[in-house]
Amino acid sequence: MLCTVVKTGVDCFFMTKKGCEYNGGKCKTVIEQCEGCQKANDFPTGKYCIAFPDPAAKWRTGKCNMATHIKAPEKKEAVKVNPLKASKRGSR
Numbered sequence: 001m002l003c004t005v006v007k008t009g010v011d012c013f014f015m016t017k018k019g020c021e022y023n024g025g026k027c028k029t030v031i032e033q034c035e036g037c038q039k040a041n042d043f044p045t046g047k048y049c050i051a052f053p054d055p056a057a058k059w060r061t062g063k064c065n066m067a068t069h070i071k072a073p074e075k076k077e078a079v080k081v082n083p084l085k086a087s088k089r090g091s092r
Contacts, residue, residue: 003027006045014053027053034059036069 001015002008005026014022030040030047039051049055051066058064 007041007043007048007050010041010050012053022053028056030055031059033064034067037064037066038068039066 001012001017003010003012003015003020005015005020007027012020012027014020014027020026027048030037030049034040034049034055037049039049040047040055041050052058052064055064058066063070
């Protein structure tokens with residue numbers, strides 16, 4: 001259903017015909033770590049995340065798994081070399 005409380009016009013899975021069923025009855029604003037994320041949008045009532053109703057809870061255990069502004073470090077795979085074969089190649 002479309003939110004009618006704070007994120008007017010956004011599809012929210014916490015909205016019911018009775019109103020917002022989230023803890024407290026409305027979403028919480030984004031926190032400092034969310035700045036720069038594409039999911040943090042400005043609304044007339046403030047800046048809210050369109051993916052989660054409580055962004056602070058997503059950052060308690062580390063980084064948010066939906067954050068678009070954080071890039072995962074590239075993992076370089078260590079190539080395993082057989083020492084016996086390497087010594088034979090070096091002797092040529």
